[in-house]
Amino acid sequence: MGGVGAVSPQGFKSGFVALVGRPNAGKSTLLNAMMGKKIAITSNTAQTTRHRFRAALTTEDFQLVIVDTPGIHKPHDALGEELNVSAENAIGDVDVVALLVDTTKPIGRGDEWVAARVREARGAKVCVLTKTDRATPEQVRHQLEAARSLADWDAITSLSAQEGTGVAAFIDLVAGHLPAGPKWFPDDMDTDLSEEVMVAEFIREKVLLNYRDEVPHAIGVGVEQMEYVRKKDLMRIFAVIYVERESQKGIIIGQGGRAVRQVGIEARCDLEQLLGCRVFLDLSVKCKKDWRRDANQIRRFGYGE
Helix, strand or coil, X not given: CCCCCCCCCCCXXXXXXXXXXXXXXXXXXXXXXXXXXXXXXXXXXXXXXXXXXXXXXXXXXXXXXXXXCCXXXXXXXXXXXXXXXXXXXXXXXXXXXXXXEECCCCCCHHHHHHHHHHHCCCCEEEEEEECHHHCCHHHHHHHHHHHHCCCCCCEEEECECCCCECHHHXXXXXXXXXXXXXXXXXXXXXXXXXXXXXXXXXXXXXXHHHCCCCHHHHCXXXXXXXXXXXXXXXXXXXXXXXXXXXXXXXXXXXXXHHHHHHHHHHHHHHHHHHHCCEEEEEEEEEECCCXXXXXXXXXXXXXXX
């Protein structure tokens, strides 16, 4: 699952943990909290995560490769099917599977369906109760009791990734299940996502945060060109927001182009932090009819497997 980097010191441990769960369980928020920086995009929109990707948390004693996955859900189109396949594939070949359960919502069929796949995993199984900052102590206790019946857990823990409480304890818990092994990622590599994919995702996040209803699900983002101008310490980025219907273009663009300009302003702030330089961002909007039903187009965007 990666290329071995430098020779590791004696006693060094390494391994993979997959974060799985229903959509909006808090997987990407937890990954960012574990890494101490923004790598994965987040929003309240279901299926925000469309990539299965890996981030490497490296210390003197261990390297933990975190596999963030799309939320497992009942699919309604080819995109949903691809995302489910991607998430389920992540479960089978990791050292630890962490099932995230939202403490603010009753455990339902969706959690039970994901737990059934977790039970088949070969690795250690950890149940993580998330969003404890939004739940009452009674809710947490109730969810704890309900979660116990989902699988034969090696451990159950609770945390608030938003506030950071319980995150360090979760990292220590997972690290305790890692085998002796090499560094799979170089020390200076945080993620295996390409720069272009991360840029596209940061732009898509701002669309998710600025629009409502079905439009966020209907959009994909592609980066057509990235050019670094050394003399100006400037990255020039040309990207396209794709929609499925012509009527959606007007919604994304907004009156006089104001809506898409706001997306660009917000995305540029994050991109300048990500890239460490000034950013010129050119956004255009195009229609690619019913792309979510086209497996070839889904793969061109890099979503799923």
